[in-house]
Amino acid sequence: MTNGVFHFIQQQKQSGKKLLAVLIDPDSISDVQQLTLICEKSTEANVDLILVGGSLITNGFFDTCIQVVKKLTNIPVVLFPGNIMQVNKHADAILFLSLISGRNADLLIGKHVLAAPVLKESGIEVVPTGYMLIDGGNITSVSYMSNTTPIPADKHGIAACTALAGEMLGLKVIYMDAGSGANKPVPQKIIHAVFEQVNVPIFVGGGIKTPGAAIEACEAGADVVVVGNAFEQDVTLIKSITEAVHQF
């Protein structure tokens, strides 16, 4: 990817195309066989991005996971870090997340100060990302671990203004997340409210399990649909959900 991951996402957005990102949580997918299968199915389905990250990494599989994915696919690998330890120079890029829906200073700027020199040294592409947690009907790992309250799913104005402030601060991407394994995905109305306010690409994830739910996110304004859990349960969904997103 010569011009970088962000350039690619922006270009696709400008041509009205929607992207599918597979989220690999090295803590849930800890065996190489399952990882290999996900990589093969992702390549066959023409998945656009592979995100790697999780709230906790307890098994030491993070580095191996990235190297295996890099070896098995040509799909750009983007770090989606749950904490500062999830930086790896073999990835193509990192979503440098600022948790703008919360008021935890450490996750707005504190951890970034610690990560910045490490990222500079690694040379990987840094994509400044406004990360917004949206209530998905249950308490998720992100909410608990970040000690932040998600934006209520019916508070469209709060979400829109939060995203707008993020864009004004120079963040290049907005990520609306109901959290991994959310009961309910981010509703269309709140995605659309954000879509109407900002020009930057919008990622939407958390609780998307069907082609229909992915289509709804795209119709509402998502540029990148992120799916993790559902693919861990059933790899055949990689093809059907990617096809659904690529019909736009």
Ligand code: 1GP
């Ligand atoms: C979580 O948006 C991602 O941060 C994906 O969520 O695992 O529920 O698909 P799922």
